[in-house]
Amino acid sequence: MADKKAAKKDSVEKAAPPTSDQPAEMPPAKEPDAGKTDINFSAGLAGFLAANNISLGFTSYQTGRLYLIGSGEDDKLALHEAQYPQAMGVAGDNERIYLGTLTQVVRMENVLAPGQTANDVHDKVYVPRNMQTTGNIDIHELGIRKNGRMVYINTRYSCLCEPDIKHSFKPIWKPEFISKLAPEDRCHLNGLAMVDGEPKYVSAVCRSDVVDGWRDRRHDGGVIIDIDSNEIMAEGLSMPHSPRWFDGKLWVLNSGSGELGWIDPGDKSFQPIAFFPGFLRGLAFHGNYAITTLSKPRHQRFDGLALDDKLKEKDADAWCGVQILNLQSGDVAHWLRLDGAITELFDVCVLAGVRNPITLGPNSVEIRDFITFN
Template structure:
């Protein structure tokens, strides 16, 4: 069953879900967030008290990478990185339904640097993929960003999106692997290398683990291996970081961006093609071979079997999604948008008076 939230201002979107999604989320004690940069929206998906799916939707211009830490959500947007905090105290429920209410408390202005994926290190610092400048970066109080790493083949930090650096995997509280569409070192050079030559790079050593990928995204560490999206082929893959050998796990019917792992499953987002996105890619041929139409939605994939066990499908004005994050232990989250009337009257404070030292 579904609950469809209000449609975006520029047109309707119908959301359907698999019959078992609500039971799956309750059984696995999780909810999740996903973003659409195309329409600038953050969706929070959970299960209402009556057992139906809830879609809470808020507007954040060009919503991109999303990262969840207990009680906190980070979100990359057109020119800012947002920090949303859960305003509820333990045991509180909002509107008799929601066990988490995320409120935007900070927006760090970065300028339009094409923020892709976001994470936090062991010290709690926000680290993000700065795609326009082909580097990993952290926030800076005085400047738009502070670069902390760039691929060895990038000769200069310039606003040229040279290799389309896009994904980042953390290990032991540090960025460990990244994905890029190519090793190009000229402005927009990656666009001529979409079909092959995509790379997984070890950040600690600058080693190219493999260059046999097609438009890769979203590396994630899973035990001794690295999972990634081989988006140009429509495959979730497993990579041996020692040898670079890749193994296909599951084919997904759309352009893959964004992946989150939970209890032996991968949450992934799929999108419909834009401006010939599929043209010349193996994905295009695979879709035709399967006599299939591309999806826009979120898929939950059993990593052991490669089966899609649950799904969300969006049909209408929203045709592209970006990232997804799992919220473990949260049944039904909601958020409040920064430009809503509701945020003006949503005020909370610590009622314990603490005199200044």
């Protein structure tokens, strides 16, 4: 098992933006202060990413940031962040990242050719090339179909959507128990599992069909739904998030109890395999590892969940960060912890074949003069 001793903070390599041949004509724009945050991580995290030839992307709607971590020079952990208001669902690969934000869905393209680097260190530069405005529909998780089209969870209107060239969104499915599309966040539809390049399963906090009804069903109203058959695959969950199809199983985060597990297709029961000290949102897999994001519970809104009792039982405080679980041993192999201003994260994705990525925020100074053409 990996050494859990936190590496020194000065071993974090903060990514610099790509250089430009042209000086900026305007003074630097000052981004909103995200507040002071202490970053600690397991000593082997950078080596793990390098050995597996992956980087991770994760989001925080609270701070409005997309974070990318990879392996930098001298075995340092490379960390980069870019401002995207209310950054939520994220999906990507070595050439493209999709991100849901407060009012838009963003498509970022890697502009570097194979073998090219930026600043001699970054092997990928993801630049926002398309930003489609949806309005505030509370986009949660999203996925990419095998035909390249994006689909996403529209939580405010309780439906699954795809972008529309003219309108805010094009609904393609809603739960049978939702009687109409209305901006009322009735069941808190939130998670999406893709299977063979098509949307297959979703998670919802309950089956409510009234405005904001999910808040009264947080303890045991959660369901997983097969969108092809409308069959309820599991119920009685506590605020489930992030269903995923991996290794022939339907996995899900039972966030209200802090557990990762899978759904037994025989009796449709939730089979927990690991407890995490935090409110779980965001799940990705790579090889024999499960990667999830943890948040500190929002009190008042989320008081009284089983997670609170489990934290007391284990004499533990809730985390904000990322943990990487070895599925074979059940142990946490690596982790990254954020303490301070950041208390909530949302989604996470694996960027396979990517060593040290960077992205330019749409309102950053650098993007004004970072020009590429074919």
